Amino acid sequence: MTSGLEGVIAAETVLSDVRGEAGELVIRGHRLDELTGCRTFEQLVHLLFTGFFEDLPNETQLARQLAVARVEVFDQIRARLPLLSALPPYDGVRALVALLPDATGIDDAFRLLALPAVALPALIRQRDGNLPVPPDKSLGHSADVVRMLGHNGAANALDAYLVTVADHGLNASTFAARVVASTQAGLTSVVLAGYSALKGPLHGGAPGPVIDMLDAIAQEGDASAWISRAIDHGDRLMGFGHRIYRTRDPRADVLKAQVAKLAGSNARLTFAESVEQAALAELRRRKPDRVLETNVEFYTALLLEAVGFPKDCFTAVFAMGRTAGWLAHAREQARTGRVIRPASRYIEPPSLQAA
Numbered sequence: 001m002t003s004g005l006e007g008v009i010a011a012e013t014v015l016s017d018v019r020g021e022a023g024e025l026v027i028r029g030h031r032l033d034e035l036t037g038c039r040t041f042e043q044l045v046h047l048l049f050t051g052f053f054e055d056l057p058n059e060t061q062l063a064r065q066l067a068v069a070r071v072e073v074f075d076q077i078r079a080r081l082p083l084l085s086a087l088p089p090y091d092g093v094r095a096l097v098a099l100l101p102d103a104t105g106i107d108d109a110f111r112l113l114a115l116p117a118v119a120l121p122a123l124i125r126q127r128d129g130n131l132p133v134p135p136d137k138s139l140g141h142s143a144d145v146v147r148m149l150g151h152n153g154a155a156n157a158l159d160a161y162l163v164t165v166a167d168h169g170l171n172a173s174t175f176a177a178r179v180v181a182s183t184q185a186g187l188t189s190v191v192l193a194g195y196s197a198l199k200g201p202l203h204g205g206a207p208g209p210v211i212d213m214l215d216a217i218a219q220e221g222d223a224s225a226w227i228s229r230a231i232d233h234g235d236r237l238m239g240f241g242h243r244i245y246r247t248r249d250p251r252a253d254v255l256k257a258q259v260a261k262l263a264g265s266n267a268r269l270t271f272a273e274s275v276e277q278a279a280l281a282e283l284r285r286r287k288p289d290r291v292l293e294t295n296v297e298f299y300t301a302l303l304l305e306a307v308g309f310p311k312d313c314f315t316a317v318f319a320m321g322r323t324a325g326w327l328a329h330a331r332e333q334a335r336t337g338r339v340i341r342p343a344s345r346y347i348e349p350p351s352l353q354a355a
């Protein structure tokens with residue numbers, strides 16, 4: 001038995017394939033670099049949902065229905081924003097997700113996709129003492145999120161980010177989502193399982209701490225010394241290492257290229273690259289037998305910072321994209337009709353063994 005279930009095949013999927021040795025991510029037959037910047041988030045949702053929902057509209061209609069869902073959920077959550085803005089943003093969004101009906105139709109899926117897009121900007125603005133900006137259904141999903149946040153531009157970068165993180169094989173949160181779906185629970189329950197698993201720093205919680213690391217190194221001025229001390233202290237460097245990739249995470253370069261396109265990001269990017277090089281050198285020195293490369297979270301941090309999200313909101317933006325994958329996996333899992341129920345090996349307490 002391996003404690004992290006490495007190498008265990010727990011599902012068959014047509015949705016995505018994480019090719020660890022090659023450093024490739026394939027989503028429904030398309031390599032990531034063929035999707036990012038070429039398809040909108042709504043188009044990617046359509047790609048993931050095809051074959052899994054009755055009444056799935058065409059791409060254009062899907063974008064419209066998702067926009068209508070944003071308007072509907074905004075009206076539903078508005079009154080609860082003052083209370084929930086006291087929570088950390090991730091927990092506030094998760095609490096609002098929990099209020100949605102727990103069914104399995106395409107409209108339920110649209111509400112679950114729409115909610116974080118609307119709730120996160122609204123909670124951020126509420127916390128800062130600003131009035132929430134209602135959604136505009138004439139806009140694309142990412143452009144509307146950026147506008148609700150109160151910013152201009154960078155919508156393309158956010159869109160590329162949401163496409164990049166929408167699905168990624170049987171990662172921890174998708175596995176959690178599939179376990180819940182296998183019990184025939186509704187999609188809200190599925191998505192809540194995904195949220196809870198994604199939150200931890202070993203999965204989706206890393207990008208905020210990446211900014212903490214960059215800021216601490218900027219203050220100290222010596223990246224190698226800071227990194228060496230952190231590893232001596234037993235800390236893991238956030239944004240490095242991956243369970244499956246045995247080479248660089250392909251999402252890292254896709255996101256880095258998006259950051260490079262954003263006006264005003266040059267100095268931050270150059271600094272981050274120097275920290276990345278120092279981290280990789282130290283990880284190679286300390287763990288010569290283990291490939292520890294840059295993962296998606298390192299450049300996620302830079303991209304979401306440049307779009308204008310506060311660092312304690314990065315994981316909630318990740319969930320905004322990954323919800324698409326959780327929903328598609330849930331529908332795929334439910335088709336098998338079989339509950340996921342592995343076994344454990346019982347270890348007799350020592351006192352009973354002796355008796």
Ligand code: ACO
Binds near residue numbers: 004202204206237297
């Ligand atoms: N910094 C320092 N050391 C590391 C790091 C890191 N980022 N990642 C792994 N290691 C070390 C481990 O401590 C371990 O050392 P040991 O053998 O002396 O105990 C060795 O490398 C092997 O690591 P594993 O634990 O086998 O790696 P695993 O596959 O379990 O973990 C994980 C992968 C969780 C991503 C890990 O690399 C990590 O903690 N990274 C930092 C957090 C992070 O970036 N999370 C985001 C991941 S991407 C995502 O989920 C969206």
